[in-house]
Amino acid sequence: MNISPVLHVKDCHVAIRDEPIVSDVAFDIDRGSITALVGHNGAGKSTLMKAVIGTIEKKEGKISINGFDQDVDFKDYKYQFSYIPEEPLLLNELTVFQHFQLYQKSYDISDAVFIERINAYTEGFELMDKLDDYPESLSKGMRQKAQTICALLPEVPLLLIDEPFMGLDVYAGAYLEKLLRQRREEGASILLTTHQLDKVHELADHFVMLKNGMISSAGRIDHFEYLDRKST
Numbered sequence: 001m002n003i004s005p006v007l008h009v010k011d012c013h014v015a016i017r018d019e020p021i022v023s024d025v026a027f028d029i030d031r032g033s034i035t036a037l038v039g040h041n042g043a044g045k046s047t048l049m050k051a052v053i054g055t056i057e058k059k060e061g062k063i064s065i066n067g068f069d070q071d072v073d074f075k076d077y078k079y080q081f082s083y084i085p086e087e088p089l090l091l092n093e094l095t096v097f098q099h100f101q102l103y104q105k106s107y108d109i110s111d112a113v114f115i116e117r118i119n120a121y122t123e124g125f126e127l128m129d130k131l132d133d134y135p136e137s138l139s140k141g142m143r144q145k146a147q148t149i150c151a152l153l154p155e156v157p158l159l160l161i162d163e164p165f166m167g168l169d170v171y172a173g174a175y176l177e178k179l180l181r182q183r184r185e186e187g188a189s190i191l192l193t194t195h196q197l198d199k200v201h202e203l204a205d206h207f208v209m210l211k212n213g214m215i216s217s218a219g220r221i222d223h224f225e226y227l228d229r230k231s232t
């Protein structure tokens with residue numbers, strides 16, 4: 001049985017313009033589990049997430065997914081995850097459906113799976129009548145739904161989600177939660193950031209808490225305690 005972690009982060013340091021933002025961070029994520037990355041505003045959660053994705057270069061350390069090293073096998077590495085950013089990153093020139101097609105091509109998703117998922121997810125997120133719309137004519141929540149569907153189209157081992165419930169209405173939030181639980185059942189791993197601490201308890205199996213760019217505590221969710229004040 002393969003018991004190596006899906007995501008392995010070791011001695012990770014990230015600096016922005018020489019300012020240390022993430023320092024000496026190390027943690028693993030196991031197969032079929034949800035990990036919540038928590039911490040105050042500015043703790044470094046999004047920066048760490050971006051370092052994992054590769055849009056911010058780490059200064060030091062090692063990050064691997066499913067054994068693929070970010071610095072050695074980036075092409076294989078990037079097929080191991082999909083990402084939902086905190087703010088939707090949609091292209092003005094493409095309709096919602098064209099974004100889905102872009103993901104289909106990028107992740108080499110078969111037509112049958114693609115159509116089945118588009119039907120299910122656009123119905124679940126109530127986006128069926130928006131397929132031919134361009135992002136600028138969508139509300140922020142609708143853009144977030146479109147971006148979420150994009151990331152859910154491929155069956156990747158690791159889903160990285162920055163604030164998954166931000167901007168989603170209560171129905172869409174509940175539907176996404178159901179999908180995330182389903183993905184975990186199927187063996188996928190999920191790393192998500194959230195400020196909704198009730199969700200952390202409900203949904204996550206493990207937590208990693210950042211404080212000033214460093215891990216202040218981490219472990220199983222039954223050991224998770226509410227955040228201290230930032231200064232303590």
Ligand SMILES: Nc1ncnc2c1ncn2[C@@H]1O[C@H](COP(=O)(O)OP(=O)(O)OP(=O)(O)O)[C@@H](O)[C@H]1O
Pocket residue numbers: 016021039040041042043044045046047048
């Ligand atoms: N592009 C940037 N240029 C300069 N500093 C940045 C940049 N991006 C982030 N930072 C700084 O890095 C630190 C961590 O920011 P980050 O967005 O990672 O925090 P966060 O934990 O995700 O916060 P939040 O909960 O508010 O989303 C902050 O001090 C922030 O000001």
